Amino acid sequence: MANPEHKEALDRLDKVSVCMYRLGISVFSLALLSYVFVLLDKAMLFSLPNQFEYYTLLAVGVSTALSAANVHVYSKWVRAAITYTGWLGLVLLLSDIDMVRVWLSLGFVFVTFSGIALKESFCFKVVGLKIVPVLLAISVPLIMLELWLACAALLGVSGFILGYLSIVKWRMPLHFDIGIKARYEI
Known part of the structure; x- marks a missing residue:
């Protein structure tokens, strides 16, 4: 957790991992907002190119990989739960060529x-x-x-909140994400 009084010395890998984590949150917020348009297209209120949904889900996958691989949580059990559900969702997303169980893949990503x-x-x-x-x-x-439509509304609100989070995160010093290295369970 962020402790403004403590400034951990960060090596290059720490800085890269924090930037990748923050980038994952940013891309995910944009992907959620893009998926709102996909849902509006499915509701026949908007018209999109055929491949737009694939590119949006690709952005979801990339953001999941970036954030899940670089999340900084002290507890190894919490870190594992956050990370492994993301990887499972990514595997399900990649294995769903016909996109018939996107809801299941997104469910794990959303966890x-x-x-x-x-x-x-x-x-x-x-x-x-x-x-x-x-x-x-x-x-x-x-x-x-x-x-x-209901799903588009919920994901739109989530996308905006996470987008605001990503703006706030990019304004913070990098050491805020790492916290105190000695507290991490390995």
Whole structure:
């Protein structure tokens, strides 16, 4: 957790991992906002090129890989839960060529970013961050049931909150993400 009084000495790998983590959050927020347009297209309220959904899901996959690989959490069990659900969601996303169980893949990805949102809400005071896990959890069955408009609204709000988080994160010093290295369980 961020401790402004403590400034950990960061090596190059620490700096790269923090930047990749923050980049993952930024890309995920943009991917959520892009997926809103995909859902509006499915509801026939918007018209998109055929490949737009694939590129949006590719952005979801990239953001998941970036954030899951570089999340900084002291507890190894919490870190493993956040990380492994993301990797599982990524594997399911890559194995779903016909995109028939996107809801399942996104469900695991949403667990990862819900964990990240909760982690960040404990560390930093970002408005709306604690509601993101609820919004993401509700959106999974909405995708499965093809309730596109309701899901678009929830993912849009989540995308904006996470986008605001990413702006706040990029303004912070890098050592805020690392915290105190001695507290990490290996």
